[in-house]
């Protein structure tokens with residue numbers, strides 16, 4: 001039987017797309033290969049949001065060229081955002097590539113595989129109008145699952161390639177989403193993360209469709225699902241109704257990922273983000289007022305075109321003020337075809353590196369302080385799997401922190417009460433609360 005190996009770069013949406021690729025390939029008779037060397041078909045699911053993930057794809061493609069010379073029957077497919085961006089060009093530049101498949105064309109994989117088996121090389125890119133994706137479960141669902149609720153983005157932030165490579169925003173019909181979550185729950189999934197580039201605008205372009213808070217409330221009612229998360233939210237669209245959902249919906253976890261990108265209004269405006277620093281801070285304040293225990297995480301960039309030292313200081317200041325639970329920070333890299341790529345990339349790479357390090361150092365201290373402040377607390381943990389060491393379990397709090405604690409394998413998939421014994425830089429350590437506590441809380 002033919003074997004497929006998939007290597008995924010990029011965001012959670014790509015991880016979900018890779019699951020769809022595997023499910024579709026399996027319906028065509030492929031089984032998963034344990035390594036590159038065993039594979040008959042190698043799929044690279046690509047990302048082009050920054051220079052680094054793109055370079056990784058090109059270097060992997062180079063190595064696969066050598067592998068294919070030794071194994072001429074090997075087929076190589078490039079899917080995802082770089083596939084959409086480069087299209088046919090990838091087939092021209094890389095003779096080792098047989099298939100180029102854009103992210104909105106993944107549903108066509110079975111037909112593409114048939115063509116590959118017939119010796120064709122093909123490129124399927126571009127976007128469908130149809131917002132349906134079909135219900136396609138992961139081959140081996142675990143405790144947590146990703147559920148795509150929308151594709152594309154209409155925001156066109158000036159630095160960002162996503163609207164070009166993922167296409168116009170379209171919301172998947174709520175009926176299809178709810179059906180998928182129901183089936184996942186039947187297979188034992190306890191936690192779902194709803195995915196979209198800007199989930200807050202879910203349904204806005206589809207007359208009669210649910211709003212995002214309404215969709216959350218429907219999913220909250222699905223039996224078997226214990227936790228709901230979502231990502232990503234755009235600050236400009238974070239509504240009072242959505243903030244209230246954290247209060248009203250029992251299963252919605254107290255964690256919001258709310259990228260701010262920059263702390264200076266001048267930079268935010270050049271980025272086309274459509275909110276000011278003050279508006280961002282007001283939303284954070286309102287959220288904390290209604291949901292005091294909420295964890296807030298964000299994305300931020302340093303060294304955007306025109307970002308001066310004073311602008312950067314304002315980013316540091318915002319980070320100090322908000323005290324994020326975790327922060328994902330990146331050096332700006334111009335992306336071909338975006339508005340900002342026509343502006344000077346005028347912060348030197350040494351300076352970007354310096355700013356990044358200063359920012360990360362600041363955040364590391366905040367993260368550690370916050371993690372330590374949880375010592376002694378009893379927290380609800382969903383056990384996701386066994387930990388690195390024997391006899392250890394790994395789970396996650398509602399606020400999305402990883403907790404390692406001693407316990408037996410039979411507890412995987414359970415919601416348990418764990419006392420936090422140590423707050424570390426990237427995770428927590430804990431111990432299971434006694435049986436009486438577990439029972440008392442679950443009664």
Ligand code: SAH
Pocket residue numbers: 049050159160161162196197198232233234259261299300301330331332333334335
């Ligand atoms: N839809 C999400 C972000 C998607 S891209 C949002 O609106 O926030 C993920 C992150 O990559 C972004 O939040 C941003 O911080 C970063 N990013 C996007 N384009 C970038 C670029 N050209 N250079 C560096 N970082 C970038």
Ligand code: SF4
Pocket residue numbers: 153154155156157160161162163197198234
């Ligand atoms: Fe990119 Fe902006 Fe869309 Fe996020 S909202 S995907 S940063 S264009």
Ligand code: F3S
Pocket residue numbers: 009010011012013014046047048049080081161162165166
């Ligand atoms: Fe990358 Fe595409 Fe996601 S560019 S970040 S894989 S949407």
